[in-house]
Amino acid sequence: MQVVLSRKKTRRIRFLRFMVRSVLLALILSGLFILGLLSYTRMQGPPPIQVPETTVFYGSDGSVIGEEHGGQNRYWIPFDEVSPFVSQATVSIEDRKFYDHFGFDLWRIGGAIVANIKAGSSAQGASTITQQYARNLYLSHEKTWTRKWNELMYSLRLEMNYSKEEILEGYLNTVYYGHGAYGIEAASGFFFDKSAADLSLAEAAMLAGVPKGPSYYSPVIDYDRAKARQELILSSMVENGYITKDEADTAKAEELIFVQAADADTEIIAPYFQDVVTNQLTSILDVTEDELATAGYHIYTTLDPSMQKVAEHWVDQEMPDTDLQTSLVAIDPRSGGVRAMVGGVDYAESSYNRATQSKREPGSTIKPLLYYEALQHGFTAASTFVSEPTEFTFDEGRQTYSPRNFNQHYANDFITMQQALAVSDNIFAIKTHLFIGPDKLVDIAETLGLGTFKDVPSLALGSQAVSLLDLTNSYVPFANEGLYGEPQFIVKVEDSDGEILYEQEPGLTEALDPVSSFLMTEMMTGMFDPALNGYTSVTGSSVVPLLHRPVAGKSGSTPNDSWMVGFTPQLVTGVWVGHDKGQKLDQYAEGPISKKIWANFTEQALEGQLKLPFHVPQDVVQVEVHPESGLLANESCPGGVPMFFKAGTEPTSACASPEEEKKMEDAKHEKERFIDRFKKWFGGQDDH
Structure with missing residues (x-):
C-alpha cells in the first residue's frame, strides 16, 4: 500500500516538474518570440505613412476656390491643432488603454477569440487605435485571421517607430466619419462648418462616436442614436478622468447645430480656370491627375474670386438662352496673372474651355x-x-x-x-x-x-485662328509699357507639410518699344471717342455710356465670331461670342454682346479702384489733328482731335478750309504762269 502511494506521489511530482518546465519553456520561447518579433519589427523600420489627402486650390485673396480629393475628402491637421476633447473622447470610447499597450491589448484579444469561437466566426473585433490606424493605412477591412496577423505586425512597427501622439494624430486624420469625410478636419467641416481646432466638448464627443458605424451613428442620419452614443462617450470620459460630471452634463444638454451637406460642400469657383491649373501642374510636377487630387497639395493661384463672380454674373446676364457660347479672360498686365476665366456658358453642360482650347479667326x-x-x-x-x-x-x-x-x-x-x-x-x-x-x-x-x-x-x-487667352495676352504690352510674358495661373504649390514644390518666377520682359506701345494704346482709345466719327461711327459707340474710366481696346468680327479685347492700366480683358459649330452670328442681335460683357465686367471688376490714366512716356507730344487730313486743326479747319506722337514726328502743317485750299491752288498756278512768262521773256522765246 505504501509503495502504491509513493508511486502516485512520484508521478505527481514528475507531472508538476513537467508542467513547471513546460511553462518555463513556453515563457522562454514566448519571450524569445516576442523579443525576436520586436527586433524584427524594429529592424524593418517605420512603415511608410502615405494617405490620400484633399488637394486645395486657393484664390489670390487666400480663400478656397476648389478642392480635389479623388473620393476621399481629407485634410491633414497636426495633433496639437486638434481640440483636446477630440483625442480624449476618441481614446475613451475606442481604446482606454491606448497609452499603456504596445499596439494590441491581450485581454481584449483573448476575449474576442473566445467570443469568436463561441460564435463560430471572426465577427468580434478587439482592435486598438493603433490596429485601426494600421488597417486604414495598409489593409482591407475583411474579417480574416490573415488580415488580423498582418494588422498586428503593422501595429508593432508603428508602435516601435512612432510616438503615441503621432499614432493618434495619424488615426484621427485617416478614420472615416461618413459622407465622404476622411479625418477629423473634414468631418468637423462637414458636420459643423468649423475646424477641428474649434470643436466644443459636446461636438467632439458627437464626432468620436461616428467611426464605429458612419452610416449608423451619423447625427444627420439618425440623431437619436448618435445622441445616445455621444452621452455614452461623455460618461466614459468622466470615468477616465478627462472631464468632470458637471462638464459632461453641460455637454449633454448643449444644443448642436449641424450644417446641411449641400452647405458644407466647398463651392467650386472658376472650374475652367482650375482645369487649366490642373493640366499645367501634371506637367510641372510630373504627376497624374489622380495623384494630384490625393496628394494634399496647397495650390495658390492668381485667380481673383470677386472678379470671377463678376465675370460669371455678366455672362449670365448678357447671354441669351440659346446655343450661343462665350468665353472671357482677364489678366493683370502688371504681373501677367490671370484674374478671371470663363470657358463657356455652363461648365456642367460642357467642360470644353473656349478660352484656351478653341481657336477662331480674331x-x-x-x-x-x-x-x-x-x-x-x-x-x-x-x-x-x-x-x-x-x-x-x-x-x-x-x-x-x-x-x-x-x-x-x-x-x-x-x-x-x-x-x-x-x-x-x-x-x-x-x-x-x-x-x-x-x-x-x-x-x-x-x-x-x-x-x-x-x-x-x-x-x-x-x-x-488664335485662342482668346493668347489674343488677350498679346494686348498686355500695350497696357504695361511694352512688357510681356506668358499668362500666369499658379503662384506656388506646397505639399501637405508646407514645403514649396513649385513657385512661379516673375516672367515679364520688354517685348515692345514703350513709346510705340503707348502711342498704340492712345490710338485704341479712339474706338470710344465720338469725335472720330466720320463716314461711319466708331466701333465702341454703343458701350460708351457704360464706361467711366480711361479704357482702350479693339473689337473684331467675322461671320461666325464677335470679339472685344480692351484694357485699363490694371486689367486686360478679352471676350469672345459665337457658336461652337460654325453657325453664323446675327451681327445686329448677337454681335454687340461681347462688347457689353466686356464693358460691364471692366467697370464692375475695377469698382472702387483708382481711375488711372495710361502712363505717358518722355519724348511724347500731343497736338490737335484733323482726323481726315492728318494736318494740324485750326479755326479754318475745326473738329480736331488730340493725337500723340513721338517728339519730332508730329505734323507741322496746318489744315486749310476748302476756300483757302482753292486760293492756295490758284496762287500756285499764277506763280507757275509768271515763272513761265519770265522764262520766255528772258530767253527770247515766242508763244508758238
Whole structure:
C-alpha cells in the first residue's frame, strides 16, 4: 500500500516538474518570440505613412476656390491643432488603454477569440487605435485571421517607430466619419462648418462616436442614436478622468447645430480656370491627375474670386438662352496673372474651355499689332491712306484680294490711321500691311505668343485662328509699357507639410518699344471717342455710356465670331461670342454682346479702384489733328482731335478750309504762269 502511494506521489511530482518546465519553456520561447518579433519589427523600420489627402486650390485673396480629393475628402491637421476633447473622447470610447499597450491589448484579444469561437466566426473585433490606424493605412477591412496577423505586425512597427501622439494624430486624420469625410478636419467641416481646432466638448464627443458605424451613428442620419452614443462617450470620459460630471452634463444638454451637406460642400469657383491649373501642374510636377487630387497639395493661384463672380454674373446676364457660347479672360498686365476665366456658358453642360482650347479667326482685333509695326516703320497716328473699294494683287500678280468694309461703307477720301482704327477700316489695314511688308505682322504675332502666321494679305484682317487667352495676352504690352510674358495661373504649390514644390518666377520682359506701345494704346482709345466719327461711327459707340474710366481696346468680327479685347492700366480683358459649330452670328442681335460683357465686367471688376490714366512716356507730344487730313486743326479747319506722337514726328502743317485750299491752288498756278512768262521773256522765246 505504501509503495502504491509513493508511486502516485512520484508521478505527481514528475507531472508538476513537467508542467513547471513546460511553462518555463513556453515563457522562454514566448519571450524569445516576442523579443525576436520586436527586433524584427524594429529592424524593418517605420512603415511608410502615405494617405490620400484633399488637394486645395486657393484664390489670390487666400480663400478656397476648389478642392480635389479623388473620393476621399481629407485634410491633414497636426495633433496639437486638434481640440483636446477630440483625442480624449476618441481614446475613451475606442481604446482606454491606448497609452499603456504596445499596439494590441491581450485581454481584449483573448476575449474576442473566445467570443469568436463561441460564435463560430471572426465577427468580434478587439482592435486598438493603433490596429485601426494600421488597417486604414495598409489593409482591407475583411474579417480574416490573415488580415488580423498582418494588422498586428503593422501595429508593432508603428508602435516601435512612432510616438503615441503621432499614432493618434495619424488615426484621427485617416478614420472615416461618413459622407465622404476622411479625418477629423473634414468631418468637423462637414458636420459643423468649423475646424477641428474649434470643436466644443459636446461636438467632439458627437464626432468620436461616428467611426464605429458612419452610416449608423451619423447625427444627420439618425440623431437619436448618435445622441445616445455621444452621452455614452461623455460618461466614459468622466470615468477616465478627462472631464468632470458637471462638464459632461453641460455637454449633454448643449444644443448642436449641424450644417446641411449641400452647405458644407466647398463651392467650386472658376472650374475652367482650375482645369487649366490642373493640366499645367501634371506637367510641372510630373504627376497624374489622380495623384494630384490625393496628394494634399496647397495650390495658390492668381485667380481673383470677386472678379470671377463678376465675370460669371455678366455672362449670365448678357447671354441669351440659346446655343450661343462665350468665353472671357482677364489678366493683370502688371504681373501677367490671370484674374478671371470663363470657358463657356455652363461648365456642367460642357467642360470644353473656349478660352484656351478653341481657336477662331480674331478679325479686326489683330489690327493693333499691325499698326504697332507701322509705328515702328515710320507711320504716325496722322498717316493717311484713301479709304475706297480696292482690288489688291499679290503673289507676284498671280492672285487678287478685294476686301470690304463693314456694310460697304467707305470714306472715298483720305483718313488718318487713328480714325481708320477707331472705325475699323479694312482697306486702310490692308494698305498698311502691304506697305510695311506682310512679314512684319507675322513677326510680332510670333513675338507675342500667337503662333506662326501665314504671310498673306488677309492676315491684316485676322484670318489666322488664335485662342482668346493668347489674343488677350498679346494686348498686355500695350497696357504695361511694352512688357510681356506668358499668362500666369499658379503662384506656388506646397505639399501637405508646407514645403514649396513649385513657385512661379516673375516672367515679364520688354517685348515692345514703350513709346510705340503707348502711342498704340492712345490710338485704341479712339474706338470710344465720338469725335472720330466720320463716314461711319466708331466701333465702341454703343458701350460708351457704360464706361467711366480711361479704357482702350479693339473689337473684331467675322461671320461666325464677335470679339472685344480692351484694357485699363490694371486689367486686360478679352471676350469672345459665337457658336461652337460654325453657325453664323446675327451681327445686329448677337454681335454687340461681347462688347457689353466686356464693358460691364471692366467697370464692375475695377469698382472702387483708382481711375488711372495710361502712363505717358518722355519724348511724347500731343497736338490737335484733323482726323481726315492728318494736318494740324485750326479755326479754318475745326473738329480736331488730340493725337500723340513721338517728339519730332508730329505734323507741322496746318489744315486749310476748302476756300483757302482753292486760293492756295490758284496762287500756285499764277506763280507757275509768271515763272513761265519770265522764262520766255528772258530767253527770247515766242508763244508758238
